[in-house]
Amino acid sequence: MMTTTGSDGKTYEMVTIDRRTFTMWLATIDTTRLKSDRARNLVETFQREAADALDNYFHNGGAINPNATEHQMRALMFQTQAQMELCQAAKGLIHPDHLEAKARIILARGLGEHATLDPSRAPLYTQDYLKEKGLSTTNMRRLSPTFGKRLKAAYIEKHGIEPEKRPMNLTNGQVKHVNAYTEADRPLMDTVWEVLNPTPLLTVIA
Helix, strand or coil: CEEEECCCCCEEEECCCCHHHHHHHHCCCCHHHCCCHHHHHHHHHHHHHHHHHHHHHHHHCCCCCCCCCHHHHHHHHHHHHHHHHHHHHCECCECHHHHHHHHHHHHHHHHCCCCCCCHHHCECCHHHHHHCCCCCHHHHHHHHHHHHHHHHHHHHHHHCCCCCEEEEECCCCCEEEEECCEHHHHHHHHHHHHHHCCHHHHHHHC
């Protein structure tokens, strides 16, 4: 609620909504309940554009409003350029495969295209691999340290070097440096998973 002054000079309590929430709220309106044809057409047009924008954002890496002004487009281009410069500066600090994937996504977003990545070079976090196994949060916490240690040892045995480190954003906003693996390492993960054979262990714990 917000106190505002009406055209009659009187003070009123008005229901307000912030722009970010308002945009999402418009997408939930049942347009069949709108009496005005003009309002109905306007909201339906917005809902279609919103659906397209969200689909492009989550599945194609980004969305650009076709009605964007020149100033807005220049701002987006400047942002893309700044991100690419950060990628350039990160050489030697981040695993090359991870860095290349990031750069390709940034370029594709700036061009309004879908990023084309080499599947075998896509980053693969051990946590994501374990999630694919359907482990509960509790069992994942118990198994993750052992799985990580054995995977690192198997990687060293196979390649003769330790895996590089890669920054990973945690849900609490912090950044943790973890061992860098890619989809090319999935067979190695499968081998470690089979050797570890956690099923009996999880049964006992349960």
